[in-house]
Amino acid sequence: MSKNILGISAFYHDSAAAILLGGKLVAAAQEERFTRKKHDESFPTNAIKYCLDYAGLTLDELDAVVFYDKPYLKFERLLESYYAFAPKGLRSFIAAMPVWMNEKIFLKKVIRKGLREVGDYNKSSLKLLFPEHHLSHAASAFYPSPFKRAAILTIDGVGEWATASIGLGEGKNIKVLKELHFPHSVGLLYSAFTYFLGFKVNSGEYKLMGMAPYGRANSKEVKDFEEIILTKLVDLKPDGSIWLDQRYFNYVTGLRMIDEKAWEQLFGFPKRVGESKIEQHHCDLGLAIQRVTEKIVFHMAKEAKALTGADALCLAGGVALNCVANGKLLKEGIFEKIFIQPAAGDAGGALGAALAAQHILFEEERQIDDKAMDGMQGAYLGPQFTDLDIEKMARRNKLSFQRLESDEALCEEVAKLIDSGHTIGWMQGRMEYGPRALGARSILADPRSPKMQKKLNLDIKFRESFRPFAPAMLAEEAERLFNLGAPSPYMLLVDTIKKEHQADLPDDYMDLPMMDKLYVLRSSLPAATHVDFSARVQTVHEETNSKFHLLLTKFKEITGVGVVLNTSFNVRGEPIVCTLQDGYDCFMHTGLDCLVAGNYIFKKKP
Amino acid sequence: MEVLRDIFTFIVARKKYVLAPIIIVLLLLGLILVFGETSGLGAFVYTLF
Numbered sequence: 291m292s293k294n295i296l297g298i299s300a301f302y303h304d305s306a307a308a309i310l311l312g313g314k315l316v317a318a319a320q321e322e323r324f325t326r327k328k329h330d331e332s333f334p335t336n337a338i339k340y341c342l343d344y345a346g347l348t349l350d351e352l353d354a355v356v357f358y359d360k361p362y363l364k365f366e367r368l369l370e371s372y373y374a375f376a377p378k379g380l381r382s383f384i385a386a387m388p389v390w391m392n393e394k395i396f397l398k399k400v401i402r403k404g405l406r407e408v409g410d411y412n413k414s415s416l417k418l419l420f421p422e423h424h425l426s427h428a429a430s431a432f433y434p435s436p437f438k439r440a441a442i443l444t445i446d447g448v449g450e451w452a453t454a455s456i457g458l459g460e461g462k463n464i465k466v467l468k469e470l471h472f473p474h475s476v477g478l479l480y481s482a483f484t485y486f487l488g489f490k491v492n493s494g495e496y497k498l499m500g501m502a503p504y505g506r507a508n509s510k511e512v513k514d515f516e517e518i519i520l521t522k523l524v525d526l527k528p529d530g531s532i533w534l535d536q537r538y539f540n541y542v543t544g545l546r547m548i549d550e551k552a553w554e555q556l557f558g559f560p561k562r563v564g565e566s567k568i569e570q571h572h573c574d575l576g577l578a579i580q581r582v583t584e585k586i587v588f589h590m591a592k593e594a595k596a597l598t599g600a601d602a603l604c605l606a607g608g609v610a611l612n613c614v615a616n617g618k619l620l621k622e623g624i625f626e627k628i629f630i631q632p633a634a635g636d637a638g639g640a641l642g643a644a645l646a647a648q649h650i651l652f653e654e655e656r657q658i659d660d661k662a663m664d665g666m667q668g669a670y671l672g673p674q675f676t677d678l679d680i681e682k683m684a685r686r687n688k689l690s691f692q693r694l695e696s697d698e699a700l701c702e703e704v705a706k707l708i709d710s711g712h713t714i715g716w717m718q719g720r721m722e723y724g725p726r727a728l729g730a731r732s733i734l735a736d737p738r739s740p741k742m743q744k745k746l747n748l749d750i751k752f753r754e755s756f757r758p759f760a761p762a763m764l765a766e767e768a769e770r771l772f773n774l775g776a777p778s779p780y781m782l783l784v785d786t787i788k789k790e791h792q793a794d795l796p797d798d799y800m801d802l803p804m805m806d807k808l809y810v811l812r813s814s815l816p817a818a819t820h821v822d823f824s825a826r827v828q829t830v831h832e833e834t835n836s837k838f839h840l841l842l843t844k845f846k847e848i849t850g851v852g853v854v855l856n857t858s859f860n861v862r863g864e865p866i867v868c869t870l871q872d873g874y875d876c877f878m879h880t881g882l883d884c885l886v887a888g889n890y891i892f893k894k895k896p
Numbered sequence: 897m898e899v900l901r902d903i904f905t906f907i908v909a910r911k912k913y914v915l916a917p918i919i920i921v922l923l924l925l926g927l928i929l930v931f932g933e934t935s936g937l938g939a940f941v942y943t944l945f
Contacts, residue, residue, distance in 0.1 A: 362906045369915055391926030396899055 293353040293652050296341065297644030298401070299426075299636050300357075301394070303329045303492050306633070307337035308641035308671070308723070309345050313654055315434070315645075317344035318671040318723040320637045323868035329493055330865075333404035334640075340673055342408065349411035356647045358639030359423035361397040363450035365390060367472055371542050379543025421646040423449025423639065424607070425464065427631075430642030431606035432459035433649060434665035435629035436658060439602070441594040445587065446607035446635075447477035447492075454531075456594045459604060462649040462656045467597050470531045473542045476586050477609050479524065479534060483579040485547040487572050488562030498576050499614055500757045501568065503822035504804045505577025515578035518556055524582065530590030568756065568804060584615045591624045602627040606642070610634035610782070611725065613826050617784035620776060632669040632780035633724035641723075668834025669780060670730055672721025675870050680890050683870040692891045697837055698844075700889045705844035707891075708736050708854060712883040713750060715859055717873045718837050722866070726781045727858035729762060729830060729838035731866050731873070733882065735817065737761050737855040742817035743808070746857060749881035753862040756808060760826040761818035762856035764842045768829045771815070771853070781828040781856075787813050792823050818855045828856060 292313030299306050300321075308318035317340065322328055324336030342348065349355075368390070372383050393400050398418055405411060421429070427444040442457040442464065453475035456468040470476075480498070481491045489497045505512050520526060525533040538553065540546045554560045559571055591603060603625040610616065611634050620628050631638050648654050659665070684691050694700035704714060714734045722728050733750065735742050737759075747755045760781055768774060772785045791814045796802075799810060813819040832839040846852035859873065860866045861880060867873045870887055877885040877892070885892040900923075907916055 362903065363910075366906075366910065366912060366915060369918055373918075387922060388926075391922055395903075395923075395926075398898065398902070 292654060293648055294345070294347055294351055295644040295647050296338065296352050296355045297640040297642070297647075298334060298338070298355065298357050299639040299643070300333050301331055301397075302636060303331045304635055304637040305331050305334040305337070306637035306640040306723075307334045307341045308644050309341035309347070310644050310648055311345040311347065313648060313657075315641065315665065315667070315671070317341045318633070318641055319673065319721065320723070320865075322865040323672065323721065326865060326872070328863060328865050333400070335404060335407050338405070338408050344673075349405055349409050350415065352416070353652070354417040354419050354647050355401070355405065356419045356421065356643040357397070357401060358421070358426040358636070358643040360420045360450050361394055363422070365395065367451050371473070375543045382543050382545055385545065419643075419647050419651065421643050421650075422452070424452040424455040424469070425466065425646055426639040426642035427606040427634075428455065428457050428459070428464050428466070428604075428642070429646035429649070430633070430638040431604035431610075431629065431631040432457075432464060433645040433656060434631065434641075435459075435602070435604045436662070436664050437602040437604065437627070437629065438658065439600055440604050440629070441598040441600040441602070441625065442604045443590055443594050444605070444607040445476050445590065445609035447481060448472045448475055453477060454590060454607070456590065456597055458598045458600065462653065464646075464650065468529075468593070473536060473539070474532050474534050476532065476583060477607070478539075478541060478547070479532070480579065480583055480609065480612075482539060482541070482547045483575070486550075486553055486561050487576060488564045488566065490564070491547060495608070496611075497754065497757065499580065499612060500820075501573055502576040502580040502614070503820050503824060504573035504756065504807060506570070506574060506800055507577065507822065508800070509574065511571065511574045512577050512581075515557065515575050516581055519578060519582045522556055524586075526586055526589060528589065529593040530586060532586055570804065573804060580614060583609070583612060584618055587612075587615045587619060588622055588624070591619055591622070595624050601625060602629070604629050604631070606631040606634045606638060608635045613782045614784045614824070616782050617774070620774070620783060627776065629664060630780065630782045632666055632722075632726065632782065634782070635725065637724065663777065663779060663831065663833065666780075668831070669723045669726075669728060670720040670834065671723040672730075673868060674720045675717075675887070677888055677890075679870055680887050683874060683887075684890070684892070687874055689874075689892050692893075694889045694891070697840055697889065700886070700891070701837065701841040701844040703891065704734075704841055704886055705848050707884055708734060708845060709848050711736060711739060713746065713881070715873055715877045715882050715885040717859065717867070717870065717885070717887040719835075721868055724780070727856065727866055728779070728781060728828060729835050729856060731859045731868070732762075733857045733859050735855040737815040737818035737853050738849070738851065740809075740811055740816045742855060745881070746817075746855070751857065751861055752880070756804060758820040758826070759818050759855050759857050760828055761815055761853045762828040762830050762838070762842070764839065764846065764852035765829045765831060767842075767846070767852040768827055772825070772827055774827060777829045777831065778827045779829055779831055779834065781826050784824050784826050786823045787815065787819055787825055791815070814851075815853060818853070
């Protein structure tokens with residue numbers, strides 16, 4: 291009989307829970323959405339409660355609770371690293387050990403205590419399992435993929451020892467073929483640059499990726515930076531493994547990512563202080579590390595191909611959220627098909643842990659639904675609300691609203707609002723699992739408007755104005771506008787808009803200051819095309835999000851363009867909204883024009 | 897006791913006997929010093945993720 295399994299990730303960043311009911315994935319969510327603390331690492335009490343509630347299960351009805359990594363193996367790595375570097379790292383050791391001796395070494399007890407807050411259960415019958423971190427990532431990528439056989443590549447900061455792994459998925463089995471070990475890590479390398487360029491480690495990596503296109507693509511400066519990285523910091527081997535020169539890094543034994551003085555000497559400028567002005571050399575270095583990262587990922591993918599001979603690749607781990615690298619990897623053609631787990635970071639480890647237990651420990655066969663694109667159900671696995679909830683929220687906040695009877699009428703009305711320049715908070719159905727808003731908790735706007743990027747960044751999202759927005763589009767529009775050659779339902783592939791949709795640029799475009807570059811009209815979708823003509827494409831499919839698909843269809847009928855700008859429904863520093871009240875609060879505290887929840891439209895101005 | 901049993905099993909399985917002394921010392925220190933302290937998770941960031 292198929293099992294009921296709860297997967298958990300917690301205690302580092304992005305804690306989450308996912309549940310398999312009778313072997314089928316039915317619910318998954320990140321804790322941050324409930325606690326409203328971005329990247330919340332605490333035990334996912336709320337997410338577990340939600341998952342159990344959705345599945346209609348009690349803790350006693352679970353066949354296993356699976357945590358996404360092995361704490362003792364991680365402890366071993368810490369101790370051996372301190373041994374290796376001693377006496378350096380004493381301060382860090384003194385800071386780390388109390389945490390371990392106080393709670394992390396007693397993780398089983400901590401988890402049992404956390405579960406006690408969720409509900410009563412019989413401790414003796416609870417099966418608690420701990421698969422390896424990268425196996426959890428690999429499982430999260432392979433098992434929901436549509437492939438019977440595939441290479442698996444997982445790349446992140448660090449799990450226990452592994453920082454990257456290559457595996458082969460076949461049927462219900464995963465075989466790990468090769469691992470790269472700490473302290474040599476692509477994720478930590480990228481995070482080191484995130485830190486040096488003035489962004490927060492573990493959350494600013496997106497910003498660095500968004501800043502990189504402002505670098506001067508063909509300049510000597512970028513090439514020199516690349517060379518410095520590849521000669522001084524990183525030794526890239528032909529099989530994609532890397533060796534990081536630890537003289538320049540500080541994360542093994544210190545409380546910082548890098549040796550700032552050494553980096554200043556290497557690159558010729560000091561660490562950027564957060565919120566200070568971004569200069570051209572910051573962007574150039576951002577582009578250089580992005581290119582180096584892509585180079586490493588390509589080498590790893592080629593090695594995965596050589597080791598497995600598979601036609602398809604599954605990707606997971608934090609680095610798999612680097613959608614620029616993903617898009618280029620697809621174009622490179624090393625693999626015919628690529629599936630990327632939408633919750634590729636540690637949140638997805640919760641799902642991977644549950645799936646690893648299901649197929650590897652309990653030896654359940656995989657069921658691949660040939661009709662579905664993949665097993666993730668569009669990543670719409672979170673909480674939802676009812677019409678009654680919407681009306682209660684409206685009454686509580688004394689709001690007037692317009693209710694449209696049919697989806698058809700609603701989508702037509704919202705399409706008209708977007709066409710007339712309105713910005714929409716769009717809350718529909720089940721919340722997304724993973725970092726991307728995919729049309730369930732999204733802000734939507736007109737991508738054709740040249741002023742929309744600035745308006746959204748400064749008046750609504752309150753974030754840095756250089757950051758790009760993504761276009762969500764009908765699949766056929768993706769073919770018309772881009773050359774992706776594959777669906778991108780999870781917004782994890784970046785591509786360049788086709789030449790015929792690019793605008794003519796001024797001759798001095800590459801030399802323009804950052805912000806001037808931003809306001810040059812670049813394409814027919816200026817608000818959703820980055821300064822290098824690239825866009826993080828989301829293809830919207832009727833099978834997974836019929837209402838969003840209908841909205842895009844209506845928008846196309848009105849404007850001739852089946853594309854809207856789609857960004858996450860939140861403001862800077864906050865998690866994406868979860869409940870109606872979160873959505874209402876965000877709507878009222880930002881410059882958003884309308885809130886559309888279910889078939890109800892709320893407007894600030896009549 | 898469960899932790900001690902798990903750690904012992906882990907050390908034997910991984911053949912990492914060299915780690916036994918430091919773990920024992922840390923556990924003893926932990927018993928004496930750490931109980932009752934609040935978590936210092938925020939102070940130590942990077943090698944934990």
